[in-house]
Each structure stands twice: as structure tokens, then as C-alpha cells.
Amino acid sequence: MPMIQLENVCKTFDVPQQSFFEKKKVVHAVNGIHLELFEGESFGVVGESGCGKSTTGQLIVRLLKPTSGSINYKGRDIATMNRKEMKQWRKEVQIVFQDPYSSLNPRKTVFSIVEEPLRIHRLGNTEQRREKVSRVLQDVGIDDSFFQRYPHQLSGGQRQRIAIASALVLDPSFIVIDEGVSALDVSVQAQILNVLKKIQKQYRLTYLFISHDLNVIQYFCDRIAVMYLGEIVEIIERQNVGKTPVHPYAKALFSAIPQVDQKGTLTLLKGEIPSPIDLPIGCKFSTRCPYVQETCLHELPTLDQLANGNAVRCHFASSIQKGDIQ
Amino acid sequence: MTQPLFEMIDVDVAFHLKDGTYKALDGISFEIQQNEIVGIVGESGCGKSLTSLTMMNLLHRSSERTAGKMRLNGKVLNEQTDWHQIRGNEMAMIFQEPMTALNPLMTIGKQMTESLKQHTNLSKNERKEKAYEVMREVGLSRVETLYRSYPHELSGGMRQRVVIAMALINEPDLIIADEPTTALDVTIQAQILHVFKSVMKKRQSSLVFISHDLGVIKEICDRVIVMYAGRIIETGAVEDVFSHPKHPYTKGLLRAIPTYSKRGYPLYTIPGTVPPLQERKNGCLFVDRCAERMPQCIVDRPFITGELGHYASCHLIYEEDGVDADDSARKCLQNI
Amino acid sequence: MRVKKNLSLHIGYVLVGSLTLLMLVSLIYTPYDPNQMFPDERLQGPSMEHWMGTDNFGRDILSRVMEGAQTAFLIGALSVAIGLSFGLLLGSMSGYFGGWIDELIMRLIDAMMALPGILFAIVLVAVFNPSLTITIIAIGIMSVPSFTRIIRSCFVQAKEFDYVKASKAKGATHVRLMYHHILPNSLSPIIVAITLSFSSSVLAESGLSYLGLGVQPPFASWGRMLKEAQPFIAATPSYIVIVGVVITCMVLGFNLLSDGIRDANARK
Numbered sequence: 056m057p058m059i060q061l062e063n064v065c066k067t068f069d070v071p072q073q074s075f076f077e078k079k080k081v082v083h084a085v086n087g088i089h090l091e092l093f094e095g096e097s098f099g100v101v102g103e104s105g106c107g108k109s110t111t112g113q114l115i116v117r118l119l120k121p122t123s124g125s126i127n128y129k130g131r132d133i134a135t136m137n138r139k140e141m142k143q144w145r146k147e148v149q150i151v152f153q154d155p156y157s158s159l160n161p162r163k164t165v166f167s168i169v170e171e172p173l174r175i176h177r178l179g180n181t182e183q184r185r186e187k188v189s190r191v192l193q194d195v196g197i198d199d200s201f202f203q204r205y206p207h208q209l210s211g212g213q214r215q216r217i218a219i220a221s222a223l224v225l226d227p228s229f230i231v232i233d234e235g236v237s238a239l240d241v242s243v244q245a246q247i248l249n250v251l252k253k254i255q256k257q258y259r260l261t262y263l264f265i266s267h268d269l270n271v272i273q274y275f276c277d278r279i280a281v282m283y284l285g286e287i288v289e290i291i292e293r294q295n296v297g298k299t300p301v302h303p304y305a306k307a308l309f310s311a312i313p314q315v316d317q318k319g320t321l322t323l324l325k326g327e328i329p330s331p332i333d334l335p336i337g338c339k340f341s342t343r344c345p346y347v348q349e350t351c352l353h354e355l356p357t358l359d360q361l362a363n364g365n366a367v368r369c370h371f372a373s374s375i376q377k378g379d380i381q
Numbered sequence: 382m383t384q385p386l387f388e389m390i391d392v393d394v395a396f397h398l399k400d401g402t403y404k405a406l407d408g409i410s411f412e413i414q415q416n417e418i419v420g421i422v423g424e425s426g427c428g429k430s431l432t433s434l435t436m437m438n439l440l441h442r443s444s445e446r447t448a449g450k451m452r453l454n455g456k457v458l459n460e461q462t463d464w465h466q467i468r469g470n471e472m473a474m475i476f477q478e479p480m481t482a483l484n485p486l487m488t489i490g491k492q493m494t495e496s497l498k499q500h501t502n503l504s505k506n507e508r509k510e511k512a513y514e515v516m517r518e519v520g521l522s523r524v525e526t527l528y529r530s531y532p533h534e535l536s537g538g539m540r541q542r543v544v545i546a547m548a549l550i551n552e553p554d555l556i557i558a559d560e561p562t563t564a565l566d567v568t569i570q571a572q573i574l575h576v577f578k579s580v581m582k583k584r585q586s587s588l589v590f591i592s593h594d595l596g597v598i599k600e601i602c603d604r605v606i607v608m609y610a611g612r613i614i615e616t617g618a619v620e621d622v623f624s625h626p627k628h629p630y631t632k633g634l635l636r637a638i639p640t641y642s643k644r645g646y647p648l649y650t651i652p653g654t655v656p657p658l659q660e661r662k663n664g665c666l667f668v669d670r671c672a673e674r675m676p677q678c679i680v681d682r683p684f685i686t687g688e689l690g691h692y693a694s695c696h697l698i699y700e701e702d703g704v705d706a707d708d709s710a711r712k713c714l715q716n717i
Numbered sequence: 718m719r720v721k722k723n724l725s726l727h728i729g730y731v732l733v734g735s736l737t738l739l740m741l742v743s744l745i746y747t748p749y750d751p752n753q754m755f756p757d758e759r760l761q762g763p764s765m766e767h768w769m770g771t772d773n774f775g776r777d778i779l780s781r782v783m784e785g786a787q788t789a790f791l792i793g794a795l796s797v798a799i800g801l802s803f804g805l806l807l808g809s810m811s812g813y814f815g816g817w818i819d820e821l822i823m824r825l826i827d828a829m830m831a832l833p834g835i836l837f838a839i840v841l842v843a844v845f846n847p848s849l850t851i852t853i854i855a856i857g858i859m860s861v862p863s864f865t866r867i868i869r870s871c872f873v874q875a876k877e878f879d880y881v882k883a884s885k886a887k888g889a890t891h892v893r894l895m896y897h898h899i900l901p902n903s904l905s906p907i908i909v910a911i912t913l914s915f916s917s918s919v920l921a922e923s924g925l926s927y928l929g930l931g932v933q934p935p936f937a938s939w940g941r942m943l944k945e946a947q948p949f950i951a952a953t954p955s956y957i958v959i960v961g962v963v964i965t966c967m968v969l970g971f972n973l974l975s976d977g978i979r980d981a982n983a984r985k
Contacts, residue, residue, distance in 0.1 A: 103566035116886045145888030158879035162901045171897075172887040210654055218883070225887065240424035240593065245637035245648035252647065267567065270596070274639030274648075297641040311571035313596030315623060315638055323575055324568045327536045 056130055057091035058229065058261055059115060064088045064124035066110055070332060082331045084110040086285035086339075087124070089358065094228075097255070097262040099276030101269055103308070105331060107285040108265045112231040115263060116150045128229075146176060149222035153234035155214035159206040165192075166202040169221045176225065187224060194257065195220045195250050212243035216250065223254060231263045236271060248275060269312045273297060281305040284331060284339040292364035301367045301376050304340045338370070346371060384455050385412035386587050387436070387472075387555055392449030394428075394435055396658060403658040405444065406431055407611045410685075413555065418581055418588045420602035420619070422595055424634075426655055428611040429591045433557045436589070437474050438464050454554065469496040473548035477560040482544045483532040490528035493547050500551055515546045518583075519576050538569040545576060549584070556581075557589045562597060574601050595638060599623055604690075607631050610655050610666040617691030627693035629671045665696070673697055726977025732970025736963075740790050743783035751780040751937050760953045769959050772942070773949060778956060782963055784937040789919050789967060792853050792932075796918045797911055799857025804864020809895050811865065812872025819869075826862045834859035835924060842930040852931050856921045860914045867910045871903035878902075905982040909975045916971030923964055939964050 065087055070080040085107040092098050100108045113119045115126060117133060125132050128144060136144060152158040159168055169188045173179060179187060189199055195216040206214055215235065222230055232251070236244045248271070254260065266272050272279055279291040281300065289302040300306055307322040326343045329335055335342050341351040350370050358368045361376060369375065394406035406428050413419050421429045434440050436451065438458070451458040453471060468474075476482045484492060493515070494508040503511065509528065516524040519542045532540060541561060548556050558577070562570040578601060581588050592598050598605055598619065605622050607615040607630070615628040626632045636649035653670040665671070668678040678696055685694040748768070755775035762770045769778035811822040838855035845851050872895070875881060881898050889897075919939075925931035926940025934941075939960055946957035 103568060113882075118882050118886055142888050145886065148886070150883060150886045152879040152883060154879060158883055160880045160884075160898055160902065171884065171889075175884075175887055175889050175893065212654075221883070221887070241595070241634055242424060242637050242651040245639065246650045248639060249647045249650060269567070270641075271639050273641040274644055297644070307568060311567045313570075313574075313594065313600040315595050315599055315635060315640070321571055321575075323571055327538050327569065328566075 057127075058094045058129060059090075059092040059263075060127040060130075061088050061090040061111075061115070062125050062127070064090075064111075064114060064121045064126060066107075066114060066119060067122050080332050083285050083334055084331065085114065085121075086334075088285075088287055090280065090287065090290075092229075092261060092263065094261055095259065096277045097264055097275055099272040099279040100263065100265045100282060101267065101272045101279060101308070102282035103267060103328060105284075105328060106282040107331075108267075108282050109233055110285075111282070112150065112233045112263060112265050116148050116231055118150070142176070146172075146225045147227050148229045148231075149225065149227040150231040150233060151215075151218050151222050151235045153237050155211045155218060155238060156206075158218045159214055161206050164203050164205060165197070165209075165217055168206075168217060169224055172221060172225045178225075188220075191220045191224045192217075194223065194254055196246075210243075211239055212246055215239065215243075215247050219247075219250065219254070223258065226258065228259065229261045229263070231265065233265045234267070235264075237266060237268060244271070251275075269309060270314075281308065284328065284334065286339055286368060287358060287366075288340065288368045290358070290366040295363055295365055301361060301363075301365055301372050302340075302369050303344050303346050303375065307345075338368075346375060383414070386415050386417075386454060387413040388450075388452040389432075389436070390450045390452075392435060392451065393447045394431060394440065394444055395447045396444050398443070398658070400659070404447075404661065405611050405658060406435065407661075409435075409449070409613055411606055411613065411616065413587050413589060415554075416581075416585045416587060417604065418577075418590060418602045420598035420605040421589060421591045421608060422593065422598045422605055423608035424593060424655065426610075427608040429593075429608050430559055431611075432608070433474065433559050433589065433591055436557055437468060437472060438462070439468075439474075466500075469553070470500045470551045471553055472555045472557065473551065473553040475544055475548050475556065475558040475561045477563055480532075480537075480540065480564075483540060485532050488529055488531055489535070489543055493528075493543070493550055496547070496551050511550060512546075515550050516543070518549070518580060519543075519546045520572070521546070537565055538572060541565060541569075541573055542576065545573070545580070549580065552584070553586065555587045555589065557591070559591045560593070561590075563592070563594070570597070577601060595623075595634065607634075610661060611658075612666060612694065613685065614667070614695070615691075615693040616685075617687070617693075621689075621691040625691075627687065627691065627698055628667075628695045629673050629697070630667050631693070633670075633672075665694075723977050723980055725973040726981060729970050729972070729974030729977050732966050733974055736786060736967055736970060737790070739783055740786035743780075743787055747777075747780040747783050749777040749780045751776065751784040752935055753777070760949055760956070762953060762955045763959075770953065770955050772945060772956060778942075778959060781937040781942060782939070782960065785939045785942060785963075788849075788932055788936055788938045789922065792849075792856060792922045793915045793918045795853045796857035796860060796921075797914050799854065800860030800864045800914055801907075801911065803858075803861045804868055807861070808865040808868025809872050809900070812869035813876055813891065813895050813899070815873075822865070823869075826865050829858075830862045834921065838921070838925055839928070839930060842925070847930050847933055849932050849936065852922060852925055855925070856918050859921065860918065863914065864910060867906055868903070871906055872899055875899040875902055905978070909979045909982075912971050912975035912978065916968045916975075919964070919967050919971070 064085060066085040067081040067083050070082055088111060100111060102108045110119065114121050125134060133144065166188060169192060170184055173184045173187065197213065197216050197220065236247050239247060255262065264272065264276050273296060277293050279296060280287045281289045281302065283304050289300050289305045291300055300309055307324045310322045324343050329342055337353045338351040338356050341347050344351065348371065354370065356368050356370045358366045360366045361372055390410050392406060392409045393404055395402050396405045409432060421432060423429045435446060440446065453467065490509065490512060493512045497503055497508045497511060512528060513524045516527060521527055521539065521542050535543065562573050565573060574597065577588065590598065590602055602619050604617065605619050606613055607622065607628065609630050615622060615626065615631045622631065623635065626635055633649060633651040637651060639648055651670050656666055656669065663682055664680050665678045665683055668674050671678065675696055683694045683696045685692045686698055687693055753776065755771060757775065758771050759775040760771060760773055761767060764770065767777050767779065769782060772778055807822050811819045837859065841855045842851055876899060881894055884898055885894055922931055923940030923943065926938040927944045931940055932938040942960045943957065946960055950957050
């Protein structure tokens with residue numbers, strides 16, 4: 056059974072009206088997502104800004120409520136949970152944010168930041184809490200001498216470790232990492248990625264790893280979903296990570312990452328991402344797709360599994376894969 | 382040897398802080414040849430942006446160039462130089478954030494032709510034609526409409542193209558781009574890098590490209606300068622530096638980048654952090670984090686040394702190559 | 718907070734500090750009984766016996782100014798407390814929850830702001846007879862809208878911070894998010910609002926008392942003293958000038974203080 060299952064999840068946001076007579080507009084942030092996450096894996100979500108990857112992460116931890124569709128955690132729909140179940144569930148599911156400068160309350164000490172979740176859930180007495188905080192901080196590589204420091208006294212990497220510790224302190228089984236290493240320098244990023252790998256083993260964690268950095272995603276994740284305009288366009292299965300994806304957008308995206316250790320062939324896309332307010336009819340990528348056909352402009356392709364295991368949302372996936380279309 | 386387009390010789394930049402004055406740039410020397418794309422790479426706080434500001438004489442009040450020389454086309458640049466004549470005309474700068482680089486209350490056309498107005502005697506129509514031409518060159522279409530529009534009507538990628546076009550319009554010899562693609566998405570970044578490459582090639586002009594992203598630097602640059610804690614620690618042709626890095630810091634950085642090929646292994650990490658401004662001593666500044674440190678690293682500052690255009694400032698290189706330090710330093714200085 | 722070069726903060730401190738001192742001293746000592754009349758020494762200018770002179774009943778002005786300071790501070794503090802507590806309640810709910818709650822509260826505030834404050838106070842006083850309590854309540858209610866708006870904007874901004882979201886994802890309750898995470902990080906604009914509101918309360922009280930609707934005798938009030946001094950402006954100009962200067966110092970002091978605090982925080 057999948058640990059987390061998203062079924063046809065949609066999320067729209069209202070655009071503030073400019074004038075009284077204007078027609079009401081909505082941003083389609085997430086548009087009918089199906090996703091299954093299994094225990095113990097690192098699932099990557101990648102895409103460019105505005106593709107809905109962060110919204111997806113916040114929907115899963117229920118910082119946002121879906122407009123339609125359901126999200127199941129271990130077979131249980133989280134929308135139907137009562138208060139008590141919700142509180143229990145909040146312990147198991149955590150989120151770590153991108154910006155280490157805004158993810159910590161500037162007026163609290165390191166100790167009270169990491170201890171807070173325990174207080175919220177009324178776990179342990181003072182002594183036990185202290186011990187737990189100390190142990191978790193040690194696991195992320197911060198020693199007790201940092202207890203009384205404030206976030207502004209710490210470096211970016213240290214802050215991110217603290218943010219991870221405060222997510223770990225409740226012994227969760229699932230963590231969403233929303234661009235968790237994107238704001239860091241390369242050398243610090245490597246440290247944090249190593250910490251995340253280490254604690255994954257130690258705490259038996261499942262990750263949803265959201266990033267725009269394909270290098271990080273390809274290094275870190277077991278399976279990868281590529282998103283474009285609120286939709287998943289390709290799910291890359293374990294055995295295909297590191298190989299060229301099939302969907303034309305995913306292809307272009309992967310070819311556009313600057314590599315340090317190899318030289319690839321770059322596919323330049325024309326134009327830019329359409330506005331999520333007026334979505335293109337038919338395939339969302341049809342406005343930029345180099346392989347675009349008549350059908351693409353009218354019909355929305357479905358996410359279908361190919362022979363190699365990947366699920367791809369493209370009318371011509373198999374022909375592209377075989378190289379029939381140039 | 383032909384005269385380089387731009388030279389920076391032993392430049393120091395000091396920061397005046399509350400508790401004293403500190404060197405934020407320490408003995409920076411490099412040159413940029415005609416028709417060359419040079420990358421400056423390093424982590425935050427290494428002084429790469431400060432270098433670009435120094436080149437344009439745009440330092441903040443609290444900082445000051447305390448030593449060294451700069452030359453553009455053989456002309457010495459100092460306080461007496463008419464910088465208004467140079468900025469935007471001979472050297473142009475492109476900043477990171479395309480959002481704030483454009484004035485939201487002025488049309489694109491007006492902003493683009495502003496520097497033409499200042500530096501040339503072209504008529505209004507000629508300026509307009511010129512702007513159209515440059516906008517097409519950077520891959521913008523429907524330029525007539527664009528000319529009359531305001532920045533908020535443009536997408537991020539288009540704005541950055543406009544900013545590039547603005548920098549190009551006076552046909553400067555040298556363009557300095559400070560993290561011009563960092564705020565952009567990868568597919569847009571690829572487009573912009575492509576624009577840079579093709580335009581530079583066509584115009585035979587030079588570009589200094591500052592980035593923290595080693596991949597981007599590799600993609601676009603001919604030569605790279607690696608900076609660490611306000612000093613240049615390695616420089617050379619991109620292929621050389623990336624395939625045979627000499628300095629332990631460069632080696633570490635390259636090993637720390639996550640890629641598919643490193644899957645399943647922990648990434649190499651450089652222990653510790655960059656020494657803060659106040660704690661920068663005389664020896665090698667990387668010594669506390671270096672896995673290959675030697676006793677002399679603590680006291681002696683390594684000279685930048687090497688051959689075939691690939692130099693690094695590390696004591697290890699003398700050891701390996703058996704080069705006489707003084708001799709090699711002398712050779713280096715001659716090269717500069 | 719850096720105080721260096723922050724002149725407004727310094728002057729504000731000095732003015733507010735000396736007036737506070739004056740008020741504190743008056744609690745235990747005034748040169749004369751503020752209500753004691755010296756019929757032979759009416760409307761005198763400043764002298765060695767009476768540093769600020771005497772009023773039309775021959776009362777010592779310094780003593781009355783000192784007692785008036787008590788009234789001013791009392792009204793300032795209590796009306797700010799009323800304004801702040803309602804503002805905090807309404808503003809935090811409005812900013813944090815948004816949606817129809819926000820809409821409802823903001824329309825309420827709009828309605829309050831549509832009514833001129835002083836008019837509202839006059840109506841209130843007319844209904845319930847003038848007294849110290851009514852004055853405090855009237856001025857307090859007058860300051861609710863500005864507090865609500867400031868606190869609301871702080872909350873709207875702060876609730877989007879990642880640490881608030883992160884804490885929410887860990888199961889923190891609304892009350893915890895509002896008062897452990899958002900409020901402590903919104904303190905500086907609130908402190909600025911408090912000092913500003915203090916000075917406008919003092920001014921409002923003076924205004925009301927001047928109209929005869931404020932604090933009633935025997936309490937000394939600067940506003941009423943101003944009114945009493947008015948007929949003698951030609952005979953003893955020092956009386957009205959002194960009272961005017963005292964009120965100005967108070968208002969200016971708090972305004973400068975709030976400016977100074979804002980600058981100090983901005984520069985941080």
C-alpha cells in the first residue's frame with residue numbers, strides 16, 4: 056500500500072479583482088495530480104517556478120486544503136480526520152522550508168525552536184525533552200553549546216540543520232523538503248544533503264523532495280515527478296533515473312541543466328511558461344513543444360505508462376521514445 | 382603579447398566597519414583579453430560581486446580601493462577618470478535581479494535609449510532604430526510594441542533580455558554580468574546563456590560572467606577565476622580548471638556538487654566555513670578547511686603559480702612540480 | 718537598537734523622561750496644595766515663591782501642572798490600554814484568519830473611523846455626564862481603529878513567514894501561532910503605535926477638557942487650565958504660555974520618541 060496517495064488533487068487560488076466589474080480570475084496552481092509515494096523512498100518533484108511543486112508539498116502537509124480531490128495517508132483520507140487524529144498525524148508528517156533565514160523564529164533560541172514541537176504535543180517532562188532535543192541536534196551535527204543561541208548568530212547551513220532538527224524531534228515518518236538546500240552554497244549544500252541521507256536511514260524516513268535543481272534531484276531521489284503548469288508530465292521510475300526522460304518538456308528541462316562533468320546537447324525551448332490564469336486548451340505544453348501536432352492543441356493527453364516504466368503525459372510519447380518524430 | 386582589454390593589478394579593497402578596517406579583496410590581479418568570456422566563481426562572501434563593483438568604480442561608501450591599478454585598453458582607471466564616460470559606454474554592467482534593474486515607471490524604449498542619448502549625438506529616430514536592432518539581436522520579437530511597453534508587462538526572461546540589450550546598446554568593449562541568470566528558471570537560463578554566447582561571438586566583445594554556479598560557468602566561459610575569501614585561488618581555461626583542478630578548494634567544490642554519477646555515495650564536504658573578514662590572517666586562508674595542509678600554509682601566503690595559463694595559489698603546487706617558488710612568482714608577475 | 722545619531726530618540730527620551738519625573742514627584746510632593754487659594758496673590762507672573770506664577774484663584778500653577786501631569790499620564794496609559802487590548806484582539810483575528818472575519822472587523826473599523834473621534838467623545842460625554850472614566854473610555858475607543866489596523870497588517874505579513882507555517886505543520890494551535898510566533902515579531906511597530914497613541918490621547922484629553930467635557934474639578938487638567946487661562950491672556954500671558962508649552966512638550970516628546978524608536982528599528 057502506498058504511504059501517501061494523491062487522487063486527482065486540484066488547487067486554485069483566487070486572483071484579487073482589480074476592479075468591481077472585472078470577471079473573477081483563478082490561478083490553477085495544481086491541476087489534477089495523481090501520485091503515489093511508498094514507504095522509505097525519496098520522491099523528487101522538479102519543475103520551474105509556478106509549476107505547482109511547492110503547492111503540492113503544502114497540500115500534502117495540509118498547510119493548504121485542496122480545492123478538489125483527496126489525499127490519503129496510509130489509506131486514510133486526511134480531510135476526514137477529526138481533531139485528535141489530525142494532531143497525531145501532524146506528528147508523523149513534517150515540512151522543511153527553503154529559506155533558512157525565514158524558517159526560524161528570530162526571537163527564539165535554538166533550544167526552544169527545537170523543543171517547541173514537543174511542547175505542542177505535550178511530550179515528556181523538562182528533563183526528557185532536553186535530552187531528546189540534545190540527541191536530535193547531535194544527529195544533525197549541532198552540539199549542545201548552540202542551545203542558547205539565536206538564529207541570527209548562525210550560518211545558513213547551521214540554520215537549516217536546526218530546521219531539520221525541529222522537524223525530526225517528533226520522530227516523523229514523512230518529511231516534505233521544499234527547496235531545502237536551494238539557498239545554500241555548494242559546499243554547505245553537500246553537508247545538508249549528507250545529513251538528510253544519514254537521518255533517512257536512522258529514522259526510516261520517507262521524503263518528498265521538492266527542488267528546481269535537477270542535479271540535486273538526480274543525486275538524491277529514487278523516483279522523480281516532473282511538473283509543468285500544475286500537472287505531472289512525467290514520472291521517472293527508479294530504473295530510469297539518470298537517463299533522458301521521454302516527455303518533450305522533461306527532455307528540454309534535463310538538457311538545460313548546466314553540467315560540470317559532462318557536456319550534453321542542449322534543447323532550447325522557445326517562449327516562456329504560459330500564465331496559470333489562462334491555461335492553454337489541450338496539452339499545456341503545446342505552446343512551446345517542438346513536436347507539437349494538431350491533436351495537442353485540442354486534446355489533453357493522459358498520464359500513461361510506457362514500456363520502460365515511466366508514466367508520461369504526451370500523445371506521442373511512444374513515437375518520441377522510439378525516435379519516430381524529429 | 383597583445384594588450385589586454387582590461388587589467389586589474391594587485392587590487393586591494395578595504396571595508397570600513399565599526400570595529401576597524403578589513404581587506405575584503407586582497408591582491409586581486411587578472412586580465413581580460415579581447416573577445417573572451419571570463420567567469421568569476423565562488424561561494425557567497427568570496428568577493429566576486431565586490432570585484433565587479435570595483436571594476437565599475439561603484440563601491441559603496443563604506444568600502445574603498447586601497448591599492449593596485451586598473452587599466453582599460455591601456456588607459457589607467459582611477460579617481461580622476463571620467464567614469465560617466467566609461468560606464469555604460471566602454472564597460473556596461475548587468476545585475477542579478479531583472480525586476481529591480483528596470484524603472485517601473487519608464488517605458489522600455491526610454492530606458493534603453495537613455496544611455497545613447499548621453500553618449501552619442503544620434504537623433505531620436507536613429508536611437509529608436511538602434512534599440513530595435515539590439516532588441517532583435519538578443520532574441521526579442523515584436524520590438525515595436527515592446528519599445529512602448531512598461532517593465533511589468535514583460536516576463537522575467539524578457540526583462541533579462543531587455544537588460545542585456547540595454548547593456549549592449551552602446552557597444553561597450555566589456556560587459557560585466559553579475560549572476561545574470563540566478564533568478565531565472567533553468568529553461569530560461571539556457572536561453573539567456575545562448576543569447577550571451579551568440580552576441581559576444583558576433584560582436585567580438587568581452588564578458589565577465591559572475592556566478593556561484595560552476596555548471597553555468599563551464600557552459601559559457603572560456604576562462605575561469607575561482608575566488609575564496611577575497612583572494613583569487615585558481616585561474617585558467619575552463620576545461621583545465623574543471624578537469625584538473627589544482628587548488629584543494631576547487632577540487633573540494635567540484636566533488637561537493639551533487640550529480641547523478643555520485644548517487645549512492647555521500648558527497649564530499651569541505652569542513653568548516655569561510656573565515657569571517659575579521660579573522661583573515663596572513664597565511665593561506667583555506668588552511669583551516671584544507672585536507673592537505675602543511676605547516677607553512679599557516680604562516681606563508683602562497684603565491685599564485687603554475688604554467689600554460691593555469692595558475693593556483695597553493696603550496697602544494699611548488700611541492701608537486703618542484704618549481705622554485707620565487708622564480709615562479711616572478712614569471713607570474715611578468716605574465717600579468 | 719542603535720542610538721547613535723538618533724536625535725529624535727534622545728530629545729524624546731529627555732522630554733518624556735522629565736515629564737514622567739514631574740508626574741512621579743507630584744505623587745509625593747507638590748510645592749503647594751494644588752487647590753489651595755491665595756486670594757492676595759492672584760494672576761501673578763513667575764516669581765521665587767511661585768515658579769510658574771498663580772492663576773485667577775491664586776492657586777500655584779506649578780503644583781497644578783504637576784497634578785495635571787498625573788491626569789495626563791493616567792488618561793494616556795489607560796486609554797492606550799483600552800485601545801491596545803481591543804486593537805490586539807480585533808487586529809490579530811482579522812489579520813490571522815482573514816476571509817469574512819477580516820471583512821467584518823475591517824468594516825466595523827471603517828464605520829468607527831467615519832465618525833470623527835472628538836464628536837464621538839462629545840456624544841458619549843453628553844449621554845453619560847463628563848467624568849474621568851468616561852473621558853478615558855471615549856479616548857480609548859477612539860484609538861481602537863489605528864491599533865487594529867497596525868496589528869492587522871503585522872499579522873497579515875507575519876503569517877506568511879516560513880517559521881509560522883513550519884510551526885503550523887507541527888500541529889501548533891492558532892493561539893500559539895498568534896501569540897508565540899507572530900506577536901513577538903511584530904512588537905516594534907506596536908511600540909511605535911503605543912507611543913504615538915499616547916501623545917494623541919494627551920492631546921484629545923486637553924481638547925475635551927478645554928471644551929469643558931473632560932475631567933471635572935477638582936482634578937487638575939492641562940486642557941482645563943488652558944481654558945481658564947484664556948480670559949487673562951492679556952493680563953498674565955505667562956499662565957497660558959506655560960500650560961501650552963507643557964502640553965506641547967508632552968506631545969512632542971512622545972512623537973519624537975516614536976519616530977526615534979522606528980528609526981532605530983529600521984536601521985537595525
